[in-house]
Amino acid sequence: MDEARPGSSPFARVGRREFGYNTRQVDRFLTKARGYYNAEDPDSEAISSNEVRAMAFDPAKGGYEPQAVDAALDRLEDVFAQRERDLLISTKGEDAWLRQIGRTAAVLRRRLHRPAGERFRRPAKEKSSSYAIEDVDRLCDELLQYLEDDVPMSVDVVRRAVFREARGADGYEENQVDVFLDRVVELMAGID
Structure with a gap:
């Protein structure tokens, strides 16, 4: 440093x-x-x-x-x-690391394979701030290509992701998306 x-x-x-x-x-x-x-x-x-x-x-x-x-x-x-x-x-050996990466990737892939518009829950409160579904789904599609098709992607793309604001059920719940993206960053940083 x-x-x-x-x-x-x-x-x-x-x-x-x-x-x-x-x-x-x-x-x-x-x-x-x-x-x-x-x-x-x-x-x-x-x-x-x-x-x-x-x-x-x-x-x-x-x-x-x-x-x-x-x-x-x-x-x-x-x-x-x-x-x-x-x-x-x-x-613990390289196999332990590979198993850990594999388990994390499998959990992330399951959510990414959900249909567009249904990957994350919607806020319970009508006027709650939320993330624009299209923006989040676009990033999810890119992540799926990274995880399954070896399409190069920088971890900084995920770190710097910005989504347009939506209201209530017109968007995805911000906290759930943020927690998911934290796991993605953790995985990507552990791989690269």
Whole structure:
């Protein structure tokens, strides 16, 4: 991991009146991650790739530029996912890793094989914010090609996916889609 020069910020900041990520929270997390990354004992203060992916920072005026921080977290997640994969292979063998990947891929494929428009549940509340079905289904079709036809796809396509907003039953429930996409990212980061 790159270390910032003493007295310098590791990321560019937004304007003083704009909102970015809270610098103290980002610095604290990256210091902890750097400590784990550089640790002799990989079990000490372990940080998982899932924790990196789930990390969120409070907005703060004049904070760090979000896109730069997000890109750094993506790279960090990939490094930790690779470490987790290597640890699994070294302790339990490559077959154990392949079984784990196979089980995860099978669960994801089952949902992806559902008919378009029926892959995820609809929000229970009429006015709830939801994701546009067509947008989510389009990404699901691409994921199915990645998983079954070896069509190349970057994990960043999934990480950066943005869906148009829908209302209520006109869209898919956001939380369910987000959790599914987290599993897809986990799988892709573990494979690549």
